[in-house]
Amino acid sequence: MDENTRYQVLRNDEDQYSLWPVDIEVPAGWQPVGKEGTEEECSAYVDEVWTDMRPRSLRERMENMEDTEV
Secondary structure (H helix, E strand, O other), X not given: OOOOOOEEEEEEOOOOEEEEEOOXXXXXXXXXXXXXXXXXXXHHHHHHHOOOOOOXXXXXXXXXXXXXXX
């Protein structure tokens, strides 16, 4: 990837993250989280905030299963 390309961090409704070039339209279903920078900076941010790789729907389903087992 080009070192001069600026990226933004996107998140979808399932709380999954992606890096996206700032000069390309954000795809449907994704929203900017307010972090822009180099690929390295954005990747470091994602590594810091995306600590649970499971999609939101799976996490919620698993939590509901745990609640019903008690």
